[in-house]
Amino acid sequence: MPVIKPTCVRDLKLRVNLADVVSRMVTLRKAGGARLKGLCPFHNEKTPSFNVDPDKGYYHCFGCGKSGDIISFVRETEQLNFSEAVEALGKRFGIPIEYEEGSGGPSNADRTLRQEVFDLHDVAAEHFYQAFKAKDPTGEAMRALWTEKRRFAPELADEFKIGAADATGSGLGAAMMRRKFSEEALRRCGLFFIYDDAQITLQSLRPRFRGRLMIPIRDHQGRVCAFTARQTDLTPEDDPAKDAKYVNSPETPIFTKGNLLFNLDRARTAVGEGKPFVMVEGQLDALRCWSVGLKTAIAPQGTSITESQLVLLRRYHTKVECFFDSDSAGQKAALRFLPMALKAGLELRFLTLAGDGKVDPDLLFLERGIAAYDEVRAGAKSAMQFACRATLPDPMTASAELKSRAAQTVFEIIANAESEVTRSEFINETASHLRLPIAAAQKDFQAFMQRQSRQAAARPTAAAPDPAPAAPQTAHTPERDLLLLCLHFETIGKPLSVSLPHDWIDLSHPAGALLNRFLGEFEHDLWPGKDHLDNLLETDAERAMVASLLFETPGFEDPIKVAHEGLRLLRGRALEPRLRQIELALANPHADIESDPISLLKERSELHRLLRQPIVLAASA
């Protein structure tokens, strides 16, 4: 694993002005001397208490106590580990990153595969964008589609780097060959179909996207990680997905469909008091919102939204307005979204359009601009109002039997809310919308919950291994056990940091975030020792957690065994869901147009291999 030279880190801190880094996210004003002040990005506040001292290179918030330097700021706000943050800063400010001798340098061969696939997507996005701008028949046709048919401004295409793949798609392969990407990156980037036994040549790189309008998909850090390709008149007859209106990149080392919300990279900096996220159905809806000045719109990638994505969303803002098409598919999608949003602790409202189901947000904003937003907002439905209406459109004339059945459906949704208070408010609201007596609804809900917990208890435990996503801090997650291990057996930190891939760790809980941070320090030989952790702890919850772990007497004798067990559990949790997904896709061959069975089989056997591999802690350095 490449280790960044400490001199290079020092150099970076000297050359990059902290104010330039912070002002990407925070509006800064002069505050006496060289100091600057702004609203803290780490806690909610109305008067600025976030201070930046560009001379010293430190920031400090007098409201929540956060402090740090350029690297910790980027790590915190962009959820990166130490070396990723340094590399991101280097890239942003044009400072070359140097690596320790023999630890692997930034050459193509040695870069991590993920980073290479990101770079490759940068090249592809630029290639498609240039094709969109080109003065040739493809470029002209695509621009006409953009401005005349979709009625978007040309500037919007520049802003989002909208691109074009011509009917042959062959230019992309040539661009890749010139950049000398590794064979593995080319095979796994998802932009080409390549036969397994084929040598990598220009001919063997068969482009996945041909004759399509290319929309780059960015992750929440703004890195292009995939594409959505819209069918056009130029889409060739022999496109294997010819009839699909939209084709997405397949899953790759940098792209997991369910983990991505389109435009989150921009929307997350625009949300705030009175400016909730607006969830729309498609990328073009989100682009339309953006173009009329509604900057907080996001869209799921395809139909899949996962809880982990919503947990990420909550990190930036808790309020979400769901604005799906008023046709029945849109309303069903909205109803599916509701329980997950409640579970993630999001406050949800539904914007609905009156009319015959032909109106969608795209058309609405195109015709009426941002003014229409205030109007639909005025008629927004609460989560329960929406759920009740969707389950029982006309409670006035419904029989008692129908109402009780509808209530059961709504109870299933309510059961997802964590807070007791929220649930009881929801029950009261449901009672009023379904025209049920409140006391009866409350009693029915209690009976419903009891039935559920009896059923859960009756289920064999082996059949319910799904990790509880909202495990409290004190729960014995593998992350917590490994954290305990690192604190009490510090020599195990370094080998563990080498053996445990970052993306197996669940960062949504303090234990995971801490473990990730600690391992980063171990990995770079920067571990300060368990008695000097102040600079590594950022919140009171983290300080409390570490304090309690340090007081704990670990009840095990063999730390290596505990490390192995932790690694095994995290590996299973990281890889098994994908395996189940593949099994499902293979059982329903027509369900997913984006993945061909051959690559699924290959991925399956690779997953099997990884899951069977004996767990061995890397030799201590």
Ligand code: ZN
């Ligand atoms: Zn603060």
